Amino acid sequence: MMYDFVFLHAPSVYDFRKNSLLAGPISDVVPSSPVFEMYPIGITSIADYLERYGLRVKIINLANRMLMDQNFDVEKKLRKIKTKAFGIVLHWLPHAHGSIEIARIIKKLHPETPVIFGGLSATYFHKELIEYPFIDFVMRGDSTEKLMLLLLNKLETRETDYEEIPNLTWKKDNKPGFNPLTYVPDNLDDLDVPGYRYTIKSVFKYKNFLDPLPYNGWLQYPNTALLTARGCTQSCLICGGSKEAYLQNCGRKSLALRSPAKLAEDIQFIQRFSRAPIFILHDIRQGGPEYVIEFFSLLKDMKLKNEIVFELFQYADEEFFRQLHDAVPKYSIEITLETHDEKLRKLNGKFHCTNDKVIDTLNFVLKHDCNKIDLFFMVGIPGQTYQSALDNIDFCETIHLNCNKDSRLFYFVAPLAPFLDPASTAFEYPEKYGYKRFCYSLEDHRAAIAQPSWKHMLSYEQMR
Amino acid sequence: MTRDDIVNATYAAASKLNKFKLQHRLIDHEGYLDIDSKIQRSMEYIKKIDQLLSLSPELHSVELVKIKKEIEELNRHSICGKNELKWEVQKNYANIFSLAIVGLELLYKDYAIKVKKQIHPGSRHEIKLHV
Structure with missing residues (x-):
């Protein structure tokens, strides 16, 4: 063929x-x-x-x-x-x-x-x-x-x-x-992002289900994801998908959102063939309060059977979770907190609120029947010390005790590895944020990823 | 933090988190031991690979092949449990019958596109960019 x-x-x-x-x-x-x-x-x-x-x-x-x-x-x-x-x-x-x-x-x-x-x-x-x-x-x-x-x-x-x-x-x-980078559309509604219709069709059309499988184990754990936007409103220092990175790399000055109607249509479609969780990528609040209300209203009118997973970039009040649970019977939450240190969070951009507000957010989620909350901490972010990385675990304990030791809370720690994201603010201005970069060109990164241990793959370290 | 510090801080934080999870019964003892063992072995292999890299390239390549199988076991779920990240999945996650119907519907639409293309072969060249 x-x-x-x-x-x-x-x-x-x-x-x-x-x-x-x-x-x-x-x-x-x-x-x-x-x-x-x-x-x-x-x-x-x-x-x-x-x-x-x-x-x-x-x-x-x-x-x-x-x-x-x-x-x-x-x-x-x-x-x-x-x-x-x-x-x-x-x-x-x-x-x-x-x-x-x-x-x-x-x-x-x-x-x-x-x-x-x-x-x-x-x-x-x-x-x-x-x-x-x-x-x-x-x-x-x-x-x-x-x-x-x-x-x-x-x-x-x-x-x-x-x-x-x-x-x-x-x-x-x-x-x-x-050629100049001039094509930066601000509307994505004429596209399927991702194209699940294509993926399903291709299995039948080309009679091969192995070639397009997204990852190893997908058949056992077939979760799906929907993109709410291209671009971002957040300025996280280490993210290659931040507002600044999109501007620098793709010339994107503003968010290109998918409409709530289009998202709801995609959820309906996924429900026809899968009961696995659907991960809504990006914080839906990026679209503004009216966007959130419209999306929740569409979800409420739908007979939702799948679990929906939402991402939170910042603090959310109880009303948000009340509305969310009213619209979505079964949901989970993902939060990349990165650090317990309020000053570092402010510097890095994610959840730049107090630790008390973080705990408030978690208690609101738990109160409104969330299925699971994943909390991610990171090692290697700008300004972090060895001790600060370890202190993240003390904060996990603080959270746990202040959330009635709720077993729906899941805690994770991971390194910022192997590379700083290209176009991220930390990549572009390493010295300003205390980084020493080992890799500059693509060839540098190509050589680094083939190193025999992840220590030698790291494209950066922090300056003393 | 240097590269060494980032690696050490990652494993130290992961080890501390593993103990915290056991203490609060967020994981079972078997899961705790699995991650604890992987963390200890990973740290040993980080040091071992550092030593091998001080050898000549020919020699360290040979030595690396000898430890390939062992380090592969440490490349997945080395600091957190296999199922901790998973959201719940129902046993009958996919209905083969409905999947087949969806597939047939999509094939039908694809056939309509094929017919349309034969009638109007130039449609793909009429695309306009709106910025």
Whole structure:
């Protein structure tokens, strides 16, 4: 079968099956293993959009296929594919090694087929990427569905006036071209983010359910996620998806929200095939009070069967949880608190309120029948000392005692690892926030992620 | 914190958290011992890998292969329990029958797109960008 476009999701390190890497806890608090086999949900959105225009698009999660089968032969799989273009995902920087190696293999096997990179990290390092002889294009920005169609149209008709496509980095006769990053849509309602319709359809259409599986173990624990927005209202120092990072990397000046109606429609759709939890990514309060009221009202009118998981970026009052529970019978909450230290929280941006307010928030959630609350603390944030990292656990105890030792509270600690997020404020101004960076270029990160222990993978340390 | 401090602080905090969870019966004793053992072994291997890296590249590659299997066991759920992150999942999470119906509906829509494309092959080129 000839495809119009094939997405490939690489493991963080290629070939992790042959290397000895002590990745330790770097992926303990995410669904992926240290291979980072989960692909960014945005690629399903692109695939969904392209298929609306009759293109044949396939997603192959190579990382997961390699994890699931020690004998999975990557080159054999890639050799057989017939497509007009390959897309390689470099969204999260830990894929710096695997994505490049997969591109190298693709070009060796299919020298005439264009290789297109995309994702937030690819956007950041586009100038470096286009220098590789086996990479032909980098599609920059956070919303590239329509741009990808424009590029694939050019490739189809063999037109080479690539300068017409916004956000595109390209090359012709080995000379790179960098088009201005001007396409930054403020509305996402004409897209499915993520494209679950595409994902389900592709299983039947291409008769393969292994290739698009999101992560190892998804069949046993098939949770789904919905994106409420692209961009962010928060200014967290270490986040590559912060307001500042989106502005710097994607030219995004404001949040692009999905409407409550569209979110509700997606929840209805997921309910048709799954009873697993649905994770609503981002704090829905970013949309403002009216957005929250409308969303809750739509959820209330729906016969909700699945558990819905919400993220909180800041303090919430009791009324919020009363309304939430009124609309959603079964829900859980995720809070990345990062630290017990109020001053550090203020500096870093998340939950910049007092510890008393943190405990108040938790008690409100518990009072309004939340199913589970996950609280995350972090080691390595700006301004943190060794002792402060340990004191986080004392704060866990304070929380626990002040919340009647409620067993619905779950506590986690994880390192800021392996890398500082590109475009995050901490990445851009390391000295200002007490960091010493070891990695600057993509190549630096590519070398770091292949180090034999996570200590040597770390792209930073704090200045003394 | 240096790289060493970040690693040590992570394992020290994880160890302290593990004890706290046991003390408040948030995890069982078996779960506690599993994480405690993984933390201790991870710290040992961090040191061992540091020592190996001081050898020549050829030699340390050979030595790393020898410990591959052991360190792989420490690459998942090394500082928190396997199921702690999970939200509840019902046993019958997916209804195969309804999934098949959804799949057929989507295939039908896809077929309609295919027909539309044959009637109007240029539609993919009519895309306009609105910023």
